Amino acid sequence: MDRDTELELIERLRDGDATAFDAVYEAFNRPLYTFLVRLSRHRDVADDLLEETWLRLVKHARRLRPDTRLGPWLFTVARNLYVSYLRSRLLEDSAMNGLLVLWPFSVERSSPFDAASASELERRIERALASIPVASREVLLLVCMAGLDPSDAADVCGVTPEALRQRLRRARVALARALDDEGRVLDPVLREVTP
Amino acid sequence: MTDPLFRMLTTLPSVEPDAARSERVRMRCRAALASPSTALRASRPAERRPRSGSQVWPLVAMLGVAYFAEVMRQAVSLYAIQ
Numbered sequence: 001m002d003r004d005t006e007l008e009l010i011e012r013l014r015d016g017d018a019t020a021f022d023a024v025y026e027a028f029n030r031p032l033y034t035f036l037v038r039l040s041r042h043r044d045v046a047d048d049l050l051e052e053t054w055l056r057l058v059k060h061a062r063r064l065r066p067d068t069r070l071g072p073w074l075f076t077v078a079r080n081l082y083v084s085y086l087r088s089r090l091l092e093d094s095a096m097n098g099l100l101v102l103w104p105f106s107v108e109r110s111s112p113f114d115a116a117s118a119s120e121l122e123r124r125i126e127r128a129l130a131s132i133p134v135a136s137r138e139v140l141l142l143v144c145m146a147g148l149d150p151s152d153a154a155d156v157c158g159v160t161p162e163a164l165r166q167r168l169r170r171a172r173v174a175l176a177r178a179l180d181d182e183g184r185v186l187d188p189v190l191r192e193v194t195p
Numbered sequence: 196m197t198d199p200l201f202r203m204l205t206t207l208p209s210v211e212p213d214a215a216r217s218e219r220v221r222m223r224c225r226a227a228l229a230s231p232s233t234a235l236r237a238s239r240p241a242e243r244r245p246r247s248g249s250q251v252w253p254l255v256a257m258l259g260v261a262y263f264a265e266v267m268r269q270a271v272s273l274y275a276i277q
Contacts (some may be wrong), residue, residue: 059227
C-alpha cells in the first residue's frame with residue numbers, strides 16, 4: 001500500500017467510512033494474524049487478539065492522526081495486546097516450546113516431493129523460531145516477515161533503533177543456534193532411515 | 196535483506212485466519228464504525244454485568260439478617276431465656 005493511498009484511507013476512516021475499513025482489513029488482516037500466531041503460538045489466542053486489534057482501530061478511527069502509519073499502528077496495538085495477555089496469564093514462554101503445532105498453510109506446491117521437502121524445512125524453521133525468546137522472535141517477525149522497517153519495528157517494540165538493531169543481532173544468533181540444534185537432533189535420525 | 200538466515204524466514208508462508216470468524220469480525224467492525232457508541236458497548240460487554248449482581252446483594256443481605264434473627268429467636272425460646 002503506497003503512502004498516498006494510506007493517507008486517503010486514514011482520512012476516510014476518520015469519517016467512519018466502512019469501505020475504507022474493508023480496504024485496511026484486507027491489507028493487514030493476514031499479516032497481523034501471521035504475526036500473532038507465530039508470536040503466541042496459539043491460534044485461539046491469536047484469533048482473540050486479532051479481533052481486539054481491529055476493535056481498537058474502530059474505536060480510535062475518528063481520533064487517528066491524519067499522518068498515522070497504519071502498519072506500525074496496528075502492529076503496535078497487536079503486540080501490546082499480546083504483552084497484556086502474557087502479563088495477565090503469566091505464561092512461561094519456555095514451557096510451551098514443545099507444543100508447537102504446524103497449521104495447514106494455503107500455499108501452492110509444485111510437486112509432492114517439493115511439498116514434503118519444503119514442509120520439513122518449514123518445520124525446522126518454525127520450531128527454531130518458536131524456541132527462541134519472545135523478545136527475539138517478535139523482532140524477527142516484524143522485520144523479516146511483516147516487512148516493517150527497522151525504525152518502525154523499533155517504534156512497535158517501544159525501543160530505540162539502536163536497541164532494535166542489537167535485538168536483531170541477538171535474535172539472529174539465537175535463531176542460528178536453534179536451527180543448529182534442530183539439525184543435530186534430526187540429521188542422525190534422517191541418515192539412519194535414508195540410504 | 197541480504198542475510199540468508201533472514202531470507203529463509205521470508206519463505207515461511209503466511210497463516211490464514213478462519214474465514215468465517217474473519218467475516219464476523221469484519222462485519223462487527225463495520226457496524227461499530229458506523230455507530231461508535233454501539234461499538235463502545237459491543238467491545239465492553241463485561242462492564243455491564245456487575246450491575247445486575249449489585250442489585251441482588253441488598254436482597255441477599257436482607258434475607259441473611261432475617262435468617263439470623265429467626266435463628267436467635269429459636270435459640271432464645273429453646274433455652275427459655277426470659
